Amino acid sequence: MSVLSNSIEQFIKELMEQSGEVSLQRNELAQHFACAPSQINYVLATRFTLDQGYVIVSKRGGGGYIHVRRLECDGENLLYEYACNQIGGQLPKSKAHAMIERLKGENIINEREGNLLRAAVDACAMPMETQGEGLRARMLRDMLTTLITAIDPCEEE
Amino acid sequence: MSVLSNSIEQFIKELMEQSGEVSLQRNELAQHFACAPSQINYVLATRFTLDQGYVIVSKRGGGGYIHVRRLECDGENLLYEYACNQIGGQLPKSKAHAMIERLKGENIINEREGNLLRAAVDACAMPMETQGEGLRARMLRDMLTTLITAIDPCEEE
DNA sequence: CTATTAAGGTCAAAGAAAGTCAAAATAATC
């Protein structure tokens, strides 16, 4: 039962224990577990997904890194629900607009943020629609994800 | 961190702290960081671009120098400038990022808004579309335009 | 005026990460 991926997963989770985040060096970690570097990507891709409540940011090149952060977020969160469950491969504009309105109504985003989301969503309409909806879905999901990630809430005071 | 370029970037920014400008000797600086002189050019070229709000003037030969100045700019004007003049038919991701950083630096948008813009801009990159850049340009322009329109400024904290 | 010296500029190659993808190897399931 000694699946490598499980060990790596555990290891990373322990590193994140206190602060809820960690910065990794892919090659270093791979060396520590004596495995292929891409194994690390596999672990991240299968055990640290957004669905599972993690956000990953990385940079290539000299001084590169992989940063993993755990979202502290109840499943109740509407942003989370939208980003993970509601937005599929395709997303009609009307549905996107409805979501944005709802988020505004719930005071999860403010007016300005709503405007930004709407502008982005609408801009995705023009090219060949076949690809357009996939792009729109991906984009709105990514945008909502950044809002989950954000530490500070949208309310200005 | 721990990357030379970051240290040099920080160093220069500290020198500029008070007056918003600084005059450097390339060789001297390179010596201070024990690196190739052209490393300084690399840092300037990647972290002190016009898009990021810096102007660089230099002179060769005896008594040569490199002068770096940070541009200050009114918020509405910068948005206007970007939306109307800077964003053409095509917009490379790097330039979009630089603009977003600048807007954040000038407190025209806050962290959350910057994240939204970045997510949107990045999402336009994925398919192999040749006109991906056209889409990105159009989208960022539309988003910035909504910020101009908005009445209330982005209050944070 | 010319030669020398003292700057800074350019560019491409090498180095240092991380990403992708699909084939091979295991493990699970029926």
Add this chain to the structure above:
DNA sequence: GATTATTTTGACTTTCTTTGACCTTAATAG
């Protein structure tokens, strides 16, 4: 035992950084 799903690996790609060899420009000493 055969089929399907998951893991592991490795070759190749992309991105960012660092260096070095060579080029251009300006000041100044003869």
